Each structure stands twice: as structure tokens, then as C-alpha cells.
Amino acid sequence: MEVNSHEVLVELLGTHPASDQEVIIAQMDSDKYTIENVASLVGCVLGNAVATLADGLRTLSPRLKVRVRSDEGLRPCLNLSAARIRQIAYASASLDFDHCSVATIIEEDEAQEAYRGESVARPELVVVFVGDSPTSGKEVVLSRLSRQWYTLDDLQATVAEAIAGATQQVGEDIALWDPQVGVRLSSERGIHAALYLPAELIQAIASCGASLDFDPYV
CATH class of the missing domain: 3.30.1710 (top7, de novo designed protein)
Structure with a gap:
């Protein structure tokens, strides 16, 4: 097919x-x-x-x-x-x-790699972990991390770090916050944006009761 x-x-x-x-x-x-x-x-x-x-x-x-x-x-x-x-x-x-x-695996060519020495207007990768406060009902940013350059390895590591940071902030009751992991990508290099999350990372997202929102090229 x-x-x-x-x-x-x-x-x-x-x-x-x-x-x-x-x-x-x-x-x-x-x-x-x-x-x-x-x-x-x-x-x-x-x-x-x-x-x-x-x-x-x-x-x-x-x-x-x-x-x-x-x-x-x-x-x-x-x-x-x-x-x-x-x-x-x-x-x-x-x-x-x-x-x-x-394929989702990104192999950066020399033209893309050349950008790494330049400054960018905004980070290519942003991971935001948000939740609704059980007491006020308001949305709260529990963890927000950004990376200047995007690679699949960076994406996976940043998602894991965001989950750890949010969990550390609110503890074991994190599922009560109706949390969401948001992944945002924006690139001036014209990279092919893709998402690959290994089973272990999916388990980590599930363990805190979070949903997932992936939006490339925002």
C-alpha cells in the first residue's frame, strides 16, 4: 500500500x-x-x-x-x-x-550542518509540559525546555527531561493535572521534521497520564 x-x-x-x-x-x-x-x-x-x-x-x-x-x-x-x-x-x-x-531518521547534509554555527531567530525545538491545576483549574506550565537545533536524539532527550521536571514539581499526583506534552518545531534550515518516541518514552508519558501534541513548523 x-x-x-x-x-x-x-x-x-x-x-x-x-x-x-x-x-x-x-x-x-x-x-x-x-x-x-x-x-x-x-x-x-x-x-x-x-x-x-x-x-x-x-x-x-x-x-x-x-x-x-x-x-x-x-x-x-x-x-x-x-x-x-x-x-x-x-x-x-x-x-x-x-x-x-x-524514513524518520534524519541525516543532516553539509548544507544543513552549516547552519549550526549561525544564530537562529528562535529555538528549533520547544517541549512544553502543561497541566490544569486541580485547585484553580487554570493551565500551568510545569516544564518548558528548548533547544537551538533539532535532531531526533535531542527531541527524545528533551521530552524525557520535561517529564522528569514536571513530575519533580508536582509529585506522584501529576495525573490529576490532566497533563499534556507539547512538542513544537520550527526550522530555518528546512529540515524534515519527524517524531520518533521509543517504547520506554511512551511508557513514561503514559505513567503520568499525559496526552501528546506534536506540531511541526509552527
């Missing part, structure tokens, strides 16, 4: 322990991209896989692969509720989100 024949393609992939070969466990697609549509397909794919394989799913090192595109000039974003994050965590899956069919 070609991603360019659909606006949304969601696949759950797994690696068989015996053959070390990646296979498609479950997949769904849609001709129309909306943020809600992506989240719905993610839930259906995970639900089908868990219903079929149960606990055996975790032995396959699953990877949730989400590919989106839009011909209407919309900025492809990803917004997953805390319940969806828990679904991914239950399957012990990683999350691989991209807005085209190319």
Missing part, C-alpha cells in the same frame, strides 16, 4: 523473534486527513492487534507507524489523548510519526 494513495496510513509493525523480520500486524488507512481521524485510526489498529495477539504482541517489539499527508496545505500534526497513549504503552510499542513516506 502506497502512502501517497491515502492521506493517512497507520500500521502496527512487529519483528518476529525467530526471523528478525519486520511484518505488518495491523493496518488501516483513510483518504481524508484530520487530527481526529488519525487518532481514531491509531485506536482501531491497536485495538485490533491487542484483540488478536493479546500479550503476545509485546514479544514482537511493535512499532506504531503513522504517515500523513494533505493536499490542502494543512500542517500535518499529531494529537493523541492520554487514553491513546496508554493504548500504545500497553502494547509496548514505539511511535513513529512522519508526514511523508521517507
Whole structure:
């Protein structure tokens, strides 16, 4: 199935322990991209896989692969509720989100690397951990971190640091804050922005009851 024949393609992939070969466990697609549509397909794919394989799913090192595109000039974003994050965590899956069919691993060429010696108008990567105060009901920024340059490694490390900072601030009751991890990207280098979160990081987000909002090119 070609991603360019659909606006949304969601696949759950797994690696068989015996053959070390990646296979498609479950997949769904849609001709129309909306943020809600992506989240719905993610839930259906995970639900089908868990219903079929149960606990055996975790032995396959699953990877949730989400590919989106839009011909209407919309900025492809990803917004997953805390319940969806828990679904991914239950399957012990990683999350691989991209807005085209190319691989998510970024290999910076010399032209992009040249920017690293220059100043930028604003950070390329910002991770904000927010929550609603259980007492006042007002939204509070529990942790905010930024990086001048964006790489996938920086993104993962910054998300982990933001979670740790927010948890340290409010303690074990962090889930009562209805928290959200927000990832914002903005680049003058024209990098291909993608999101890859390993299973361990998905587990960390789920453990504090947070939702996830990824918005590239803001």
C-alpha cells in the first residue's frame, strides 16, 4: 500500500523473534486527513492487534507507524489523548510519526550542518509540559525546555527531561493535572521534521497520564 494513495496510513509493525523480520500486524488507512481521524485510526489498529495477539504482541517489539499527508496545505500534526497513549504503552510499542513516506531518521547534509554555527531567530525545538491545576483549574506550565537545533536524539532527550521536571514539581499526583506534552518545531534550515518516541518514552508519558501534541513548523 502506497502512502501517497491515502492521506493517512497507520500500521502496527512487529519483528518476529525467530526471523528478525519486520511484518505488518495491523493496518488501516483513510483518504481524508484530520487530527481526529488519525487518532481514531491509531485506536482501531491497536485495538485490533491487542484483540488478536493479546500479550503476545509485546514479544514482537511493535512499532506504531503513522504517515500523513494533505493536499490542502494543512500542517500535518499529531494529537493523541492520554487514553491513546496508554493504548500504545500497553502494547509496548514505539511511535513513529512522519508526514511523508521517507524514513524518520534524519541525516543532516553539509548544507544543513552549516547552519549550526549561525544564530537562529528562535529555538528549533520547544517541549512544553502543561497541566490544569486541580485547585484553580487554570493551565500551568510545569516544564518548558528548548533547544537551538533539532535532531531526533535531542527531541527524545528533551521530552524525557520535561517529564522528569514536571513530575519533580508536582509529585506522584501529576495525573490529576490532566497533563499534556507539547512538542513544537520550527526550522530555518528546512529540515524534515519527524517524531520518533521509543517504547520506554511512551511508557513514561503514559505513567503520568499525559496526552501528546506534536506540531511541526509552527
